[in-house]
Every structure is written in structure tokens, then in C-alpha cells.
Amino acid sequence: MNIKEYLNEMKALVDNALDRHIPSNNTYPPDIYNSMRYSLFAGGKRLRPILVIASAETVGGKREAVLPFACAIEMIHTYTLIHDDLPAIDNDDFRRGKPTNHKEFGEAIAILAGDALLTMAFQIMSDTRLMPHTNPSVILRAINEIANAVGVFGTIGGQVVDIQSTGKNLDIPTLEYIHTHKTGEMILSAVRAGAILSGCEDDELNALTRYAENIGLAFQVMDDILDVEGESEVMGKTAGSDERMKKITYPAVFGLAESKKIAGRLIDSSIKSLEMFGDRAEVLKDISEYIIARKF
Amino acid sequence: MNIKEYLNEMKALVDNALDRHIPSNNTYPPDIYNSMRYSLFAGGKRLRPILVIASAETVGGKREAVLPFACAIEMIHTYTLIHDDLPAIDNDDFRRGKPTNHKEFGEAIAILAGDALLTMAFQIMSDTRLMPHTNPSVILRAINEIANAVGVFGTIGGQVVDIQSTGKNLDIPTLEYIHTHKTGEMILSAVRAGAILSGCEDDELNALTRYAENIGLAFQVMDDILDVEGESEVMGKTAGSDERMKKITYPAVFGLAESKKIAGRLIDSSIKSLEMFGDRAEVLKDISEYIIARKF
Numbered sequence: 001m002n003i004k005e006y007l008n009e010m011k012a013l014v015d016n017a018l019d020r021h022i023p024s025n026n027t028y029p030p031d032i033y034n035s036m037r038y039s040l041f042a043g044g045k046r047l048r049p050i051l052v053i054a055s056a057e058t059v060g061g062k063r064e065a066v067l068p069f070a071c072a073i074e075m076i077h078t079y080t081l082i083h084d085d086l087p088a089i090d091n092d093d094f095r096r097g098k099p100t101n102h103k104e105f106g107e108a109i110a111i112l113a114g115d116a117l118l119t120m121a122f123q124i125m126s127d128t129r130l131m132p133h134t135n136p137s138v139i140l141r142a143i144n145e146i147a148n149a150v151g152v153f154g155t156i157g158g159q160v161v162d163i164q165s166t167g168k169n170l171d172i173p174t175l176e177y178i179h180t181h182k183t184g185e186m187i188l189s190a191v192r193a194g195a196i197l198s199g200c201e202d203d204e205l206n207a208l209t210r211y212a213e214n215i216g217l218a219f220q221v222m223d224d225i226l227d228v229e230g231e232s233e234v235m236g237k238t239a240g241s242d243e244r245m246k247k248i249t250y251p252a253v254f255g256l257a258e259s260k261k262i263a264g265r266l267i268d269s270s271i272k273s274l275e276m277f278g279d280r281a282e283v284l285k286d287i288s289e290y291i292i293a294r295k296f
Numbered sequence: 297m298n299i300k301e302y303l304n305e306m307k308a309l310v311d312n313a314l315d316r317h318i319p320s321n322n323t324y325p326p327d328i329y330n331s332m333r334y335s336l337f338a339g340g341k342r343l344r345p346i347l348v349i350a351s352a353e354t355v356g357g358k359r360e361a362v363l364p365f366a367c368a369i370e371m372i373h374t375y376t377l378i379h380d381d382l383p384a385i386d387n388d389d390f391r392r393g394k395p396t397n398h399k400e401f402g403e404a405i406a407i408l409a410g411d412a413l414l415t416m417a418f419q420i421m422s423d424t425r426l427m428p429h430t431n432p433s434v435i436l437r438a439i440n441e442i443a444n445a446v447g448v449f450g451t452i453g454g455q456v457v458d459i460q461s462t463g464k465n466l467d468i469p470t471l472e473y474i475h476t477h478k479t480g481e482m483i484l485s486a487v488r489a490g491a492i493l494s495g496c497e498d499d500e501l502n503a504l505t506r507y508a509e510n511i512g513l514a515f516q517v518m519d520d521i522l523d524v525e526g527e528s529e530v531m532g533k534t535a536g537s538d539e540r541m542k543k544i545t546y547p548a549v550f551g552l553a554e555s556k557k558i559a560g561r562l563i564d565s566s567i568k569s570l571e572m573f574g575d576r577a578e579v580l581k582d583i584s585e586y587i588i589a590r591k592f
Contacts, residue, residue, distance in 0.1 A: 028453075028457075029453060029456045029457050029460065031456065031460070032448055032452065032453065032456045033448070036448070079411075083407055083408075083411060086407065088402070088403030088404045088407060089404045089407065089408075106384070107384030108384045108385045108459055109456070111379055111382065111384060111385065111407065112379075112385075112452050112455060112456055114411075115375075115379060115410075115411075115414065115452055116447055116448040116452045118411065118414060118415065119414065119443055119446055119447035119448070119452065120443075120447055120448060122418045122439065122443040123440065123443040123444050123447050126436050126437075126439040126440035126443055127440055128433065128436055128437075128440075135432075136431075136432040136433040136435075136436050137424065137432040139432075139436060140422050140424055140432050140435060140436060141422075141424075143418065143422040143439070144419065144422035144423055144424075147415055147416075147418040147419040147422055148419050150415055151412055151415035151416055151418075151419050152328055152329070152332070152412040152415070152416060156328065156408050156411055156412045156415065157324075157325060157328065159408060160325045160327065160328045160405070160408055161324075161325050163404050164325065164327070
């Protein structure tokens with residue numbers, strides 16, 4: 001199977017599972033479920049859940065066994081987007097070409113839909129009926145990994161620094177703090193959780209950690225580059241918005257050409273980290289190539 | 297030990313543990329930690345964490361073993377207060393006599409501090425190092441109990457209906473939906489999690505569930521009554537705010553005298569549910585008495 005087929009198949013698998021987890025329109029009170037579904041099914045490429053699955057399969061795990069965590073990480077990612085777009089934070093009216101959640105449902109429901117998606121992620125990850133063949137202590141370790149990554153020591157800390165740095169003078173340690181925390185930690189925890197749930201060895205986890213650190217940063221550098229180069233249809237947000245918002249970015253600090261070199265080196269390092277897996281890491285390598293080719 | 301001493305001792309235990317979980321002011325980025333601490337240490341009576349502990353001790357469990365969950369439920373309770381107070385939701389400027397979180401730190405930090413407290417609750421509950429003597433599958437069951445209670449099927453669903461019912465005609469099923477979901481489910485999960493973590497028997501859990509359902513509703517009815525009777529210093533919010541907001545409440549539907557009778561009957565039922573425990577349930581009985589005496 002080639003990578004395109006694999007990604008399509010995994011996206012369908014994740015989408016179907018997400019659909020089953022969130023009650024449909026007729027459930028009371030309907031607005032909150034509609035709001036959750038609106039952002040969850042807004043056309044995301046499912047990078048994070050696919051990383052959970054691909055990482056699991058690289059160490060010999062089964063996709064069905066990690067599917068609940070794959071869904072959970074996508075719910076968490078979606079909640080961060082809904083809250084980031086709020087008027088009090090980034091004040092974005094559009095995402096992926098559609099009105100943002102609060103534009104469609106109002107701010108109150110958008111705040112609560114974010115809260116609900118974050119909480120539902122933990123409802124799913126702690127539901128042992130969904131993972132009958134996984135050791136409970138391993139499930140707990142994976143939950144802890146993800147909770148730490150997306151909390152104040154990770155994603156939220158990164159978002160706080162991002163907000164507070166916007167419009168200020170750029171400095172490289174701050175830029176790196178924002179990117180590793182706001183984007184990197186969640187990608188890292190997706191890769192690590194998939195492997196942990198599949199009972200990986202310590203050296204496998206170490207290799208996958210290096211892989212994930214590199215693709216996480218590469219992904220963010222590419223996102224910054226795409227924002228400058230203006231391929232709105234690829235990235236699903238308005239081109240040039242970082243510059244207008246005076247966001248701190250790689251191109252702003254290093255220039256466009258050097259930023260591309262940095263992304264290339266990170267991708268090379270990510271692929272090198274996978275050596276010990278040989279052919280088993282084909283999918284993860286292909287994902288690296290997709291990131292640098294701007295397909296994620 | 298009398299109940300007052302017990303409550304003071306448990307509050308101190310919980311406050312100390314909460315203090316250890318959240319890094320102090322010097323941690324980067326400082327605003328988010330200050331904001332989390334501001335609302336977490338704003339003078340709450342710690343009803344929910346004390347219920348976790350008292351429930352555990354009623355079935356023979358140890359307070360230290362459930363202390364992480366006690367802290368987690370207080371963090372979750374605090375996050376709901378911060379988000380409820382936001383301009384887009386209840387738009388409250390004061391809570392417990394102090395400016396609300398967003399008034400002190402701005403809306404962006406308030407939203408993120410709520411998100412961070414919710415997430416940190418799960419960081420703590422999934423940290424097995426904090427509960428080395430508890431079976432991992434029991435920990436998972438308790439996490440799942442709490443996650444389901446505070447998510448869209450519980451607290452958040454109740455909050456949505458509360459927002460959407462405000463200013464509309466009152467009807468009793470809606471009032472009951474709001475109260476059981478918005479307040480009741482979290483109190484229920486606090487009591488149940490404490491017992492589950494302590495390895496209780498099924499009949500004990502059933503009895504404690506009935507106890508918690510009754511005190512949860514009684515607590516909300518008393519909160520509605522206090523709002524009418526205007527003892528601002530007891531309840532920590534502005535008296536009469538429900539009526540001004542045209543919130544649906546027990547006194548508005550049943551009148552004040554009948555609401556007090558309802559609260560009294562609920563408290564009687566809660567105490568009756570504890571019969572099987574005999575003297576072991578003294579603390580839980582005293583908590584019921586405290587609720588009807590307006591001390592919680």
C-alpha cells in the first residue's frame with residue numbers, strides 16, 4: 001500500500017470512530033453536540049491521530065487498540081483550535097475556509113464545546129471497554145503522557161507565551177519555546193502514546209521521541225513558511241495572518257530561505273532517528289516527506 | 297473529633313496538596329500559574345474534595361490514597377467557575393468578594409487558566425506515582441467516572457441548558473435537568489470516586505450514590521434559596537443575581553417555603569441512604585446537616 005492510500009484509509013478509520021463517539025444532532029441539548037461536530041469534522045487532515053496509529057504499527061501494535069487514543073488526541077487538537085480562535089485570543093473569523101466555531105455558534109457555546117471536546121478525550125482514554133486487551137497501567141501511562149503534553153507545561157504554556165509575545169521584539173529562545181510547547185508537545189505525545197500503548201521497548205520509545213521532536217518542529221516551521229508564501233488552500237487559514245498579527249515566526253527571525261533549510265534538516269534528522277526500525281518505519285518516513293512537501 | 301475540626305483539617309490537607317501541585321509565581325510563563333492559583337485559592341470551602349475523602353473513609357479507605365483525586369475535583373470545579381464567569385457566559389465581575397479571574401488577568405488568560413486546571417486534574421489523576429498502592433484499573437475507573445460526570449453528558453450539558461434557559465419560561469423538567477447535570481453530577485462523581493478508589497463493595501457504592509444524588513440536589517436548592525435570601529457573605533456572590541439574570545431556580549418555580557421543604561426532604565433522604573454504614577458514616581451525615589444549615 002502506498003502512503004496516500006494508507007493516509008486515506010487511516011483518516012476514514014479515525015473519522016468513523018470520531019463520529020461514533022459524539023452523539024448526533026438529536027441528542028439534548030443539541031447545540032453543543034452540533035458545535036463539537038462542526039469543528040471536529042471541519043476538514044482536518046488527522047495528522048495527530050494518524051501518528052498515534054503509525055507509531056503503534058511501527059513497534060508491532062494494532063491500529064484498533066490505539067484508535068480511542070487517536071480519536072482523543074484529535075478532540076484535544078480541535079479544542080485548542082476552537083479556543084485559540086476566540087475573540088479574546090486570536091479573534092479569527094475563519095478556519096479552513098469556514099466560519100470559526102464562535103462565529104457559527106456564539107462565544108458561549110464555542111467555549112463550552114472546547115471544554116467538552118477536551119473532557120471527552122479523557123472520557124474515551126479512560127474507558128477500558130474500548131481497549132480490553134491493553135494493560136490498565138499502560139493506559140494510565142499513556143493518559144499521563146498526553147495530559148502533561150497538552151496542559152500548562154506544554155500546549156497551554158506555549159499558547160500563553162505566544163499571546164504575550166505577539167507584537168513584541170522577536171527572540172529565538174521565545175520562538176523555540178512557543179513552537180516546542182504549543183505544537184511540538186502534542187505531536188510528541190501522539191507518537192509516544194501510540195508506542196507506549198503497544199508495549200514498545202525503551203530504545204524504541206527513545207528513537208520515536210527523537211523522530212517526533214524533529215517532525216513537530218519541522219511541521220511548525222513549514223506552517224510558518226506556508227503562512228508567508230500564501231498557499232491559503234493548503235493551510236486552511238488566511239495567508240499572511242502571522243505577519244498581520246505580528247506573530248513571532250521562523251521566516252520573521254531567520255528569513256524564508258534559511259527557514260526552509262532548517263525544516264529540511266529537521267526532516268532529515270527525523271528520518272535518521274528511525275534507522276533501528278528498518279522497513280517497519282516506512283509510514284513514519286513517508287509522513288516526514290509529506291510534512292516537508294507541504295501535504296500536512 | 298467534631299465535624300468542624302474534621303472539615304478544617306481536611307481543608308488544610310487539600311489546600312497544602314493543591315499548593316504543591318501548581319508551581320509558584322517564578323515558573324515561566326508566570327501569568328498562567330498566577331491566574332490558576334488566584335481562583336484555586338479564592339476561599340472555596342472544598343466541599344467536593346472533602347466528599348472524596350469522607351466517602352473513602354466511610355468505606356475504610358485512606359485519605360492520603362484519594363488526595364490526588366480530591367485535588368483534581370477541586371481543580372475541575374474551579375475551572376467551571378472561571379469559564380462560567382466569562383463575559384460570553386454569565387459575565388460576572390465578582391466571585392467570593394474578589395474580582396473574577398478574567399477581571400484580574402484578562403479574558404485570554406482566564407480561558408487558558410480554566411483549560412489548564414481542567415487538564416491538570418487529569419495529569420494528577422493519571423499519575424500513578426501519586427497513588428502507588430491503588431490498582432491501576434481502579435484508578436482508570438475513577439477517572440472515567442469523573443470525566444463522564446464533568447463532560448458534555450454532565451456538568452457541561454447542564455451549563456448549556458442553563459445558558460439557553462435563562463430569561464425563558466420556567467419549567468420543572470428543565471430546572472431538574474440543569475441542577476442534576478450542572479451541579480449534581482460532579483458531587484456524585486466526587487463521592488463515587490472516593491469509594492471506588494478505596495475498593496468499596498457494590499452495595500456500598502449504591503448507598504453512597506443515593507446519598508450523593510440527594511445532597512447534590514439539596515446543595516443546589518439551598519444555593520438558590522441563599523441567592524433569594526441575600527446572605528452574600530455566606531454564598532460568596534451577589535445576592536439576587538439569579539433573579540436579575542432571570543435564571544431558573546427552585547424558589548422561582550416552587551416559592552421559598554416549599555423550596556426549603558424540598559431541601560429538608562432531600563437531606564433526610566441523604567441521611568437515610570447511609571444506614572448500612574452505621575457510625576462509619578458520621579462525617580457524611582454531618583456534611584448533610586452542614587448543607588441544610590447553609591454552612592456549605
